[in-house]
Structure formats: structure tokens, C-alpha cells
Amino acid sequence: QVQLVESGGGLVQAGGSLRLSCAASGRTLSYYYYAMGWFRQAPGKEREFVAAVSWSGTFKDYADSVKGRFTISRDIDKNTVYLQMNSLRFEDTGVYYCATKDTVERLRQGLAIDSWGQGTQVTVSS
Secondary structure (H helix, E strand, C coil), X not given: CCEEEEECCEEEECCCCEEEXXXXXXXXXXXXXXXXXXXXXXXXXXXXXXXXXXXXXXXXEECCCCCCCEEEEEECCCCEEEEEECCXXXXXXXXXXXXXXXXXXXXXXXXXXXXXXXXXXXXXXX
């Protein structure tokens, strides 16, 4: 089991930027590869996939709504995944959750996720 600790959320005006971080820890990291990614959920809305990156950092996937604005990256040595969010919009507001799964594809599906972070609030003012 991997423990995830998120940080970087906050309040920002539309058009601004934020960078989220998710640090992973646990014995699993010493033996297995895994993909990491982000989901978000706004009040009254379903949780939605945002972005994911493979263990190597080579393969990435994004929700259509954030393509060209968000960039996901991974630092293997630090066991940390980042989500750089630029040109933020009001509709990007929500709680952002870090997650892990064995592959990017399975992580994007959002089913049987191995580990979830506690969530970090992102609020974009208009």
C-alpha cells in the first residue's frame, strides 16, 4: 500500500497558475512500478479524471478539458508527481485527489484505485 500526501492547492484568480504535488511513500515503492495521476471533484459533480503519468514519465494522458493547460510530471527519485495548472478557469475549481494504479489506462478508468490522497482544494475565482 502506498501512502499519498498532497500539497499545493489554494485560491487563485482566473488565468493564474498553481502547481500541485503528491508525494508517495511506503514499502511498495521499493519493489513495484506504478502510474500516478490526478482526479478532481467539484461540489455536486461526479469525480473526473484529470491527468496521469506512467512510472517512467514517458506516457501521459489528459482529460480533454485540461489539454494544453495542465502538465503532469513525475520525479522518480522523489517519488513525487506534479500537476502544473496554467490558464486556470472557474470550472477548474474542485478538490484534487492524487491516485495510483499499475498503469495509466487503468488509473484513468478510476476503478479499483490502489491509493488515494486526502485531496487538496483548488479554488479559481472569476
